[in-house]
Amino acid sequence: MPDLSISSEKVCFLIVKAREFDVQDVAADDDSGSNPSDDREIDVLEAAPDNPVAQEIRVFIAELGEEEKADLIGLLRLGRGDGTMEDWQAMRDESLREHGGRIAAYLMGEPLLSDYLEEGLSQFGFSCAEFEIGRL
Template identity: 50%
Template sequence: MTEPNRGSNPFDDMEAVVLEEHEDDPVVEELTGLIDALSEDEQIDLVSLTWLGRDDYSAADWAMVREEAARAHNERTASYLLGVPQLGDFLEEGLSMLGYSCEDFEIGRL
């Protein structure tokens, strides 16, 4: 979604417009659908990776982190994850801590 005639350019506002929330955002809808389509175990793993990647735990804590995520699991996983500002970074770091990279999970390489 864009705002016509903002009177500014992306450089001036540091491209902050990409951080604005808009009703019916297709990216949010697509990510929500993707996360909601995951099994409960996959959602728990995604939350666990997020928590692991934010440096609250070490790789050795994986089982404990996953147990905590399982206890906290509810029907709002997508909303929770999309509210994490550095979600992509946390997921990447969590994978790295477990010895994986994002490239290991590219479509067609699974």
């Protein structure tokens, strides 16, 4: 079995953050109240360009090494069913060539990112169950 350059804890952190990002809705509350109690605090569930969760994900990915970034895209592809463990090295190698400096945008544009990463990670024998209990 191939080795991962990225730790399972880092992948699990990204999975949790991706789920936080995915639950947000498009901004629709144009007439929000003058304070959070008036608008039932629903604005925090709406996507915005300066979304703190999205920013946290972008910074987290930017701070990863190239090998770790390649692993993330490889895990996404593995979890999505684009290949098998036998294809792991090829999926990793082409990931950086295809996406270069746009890895965060590519990953965040994947609607099922958290599910695919979790499935890919499980094929390496790792689970985020304990990590999520402490984070949620």
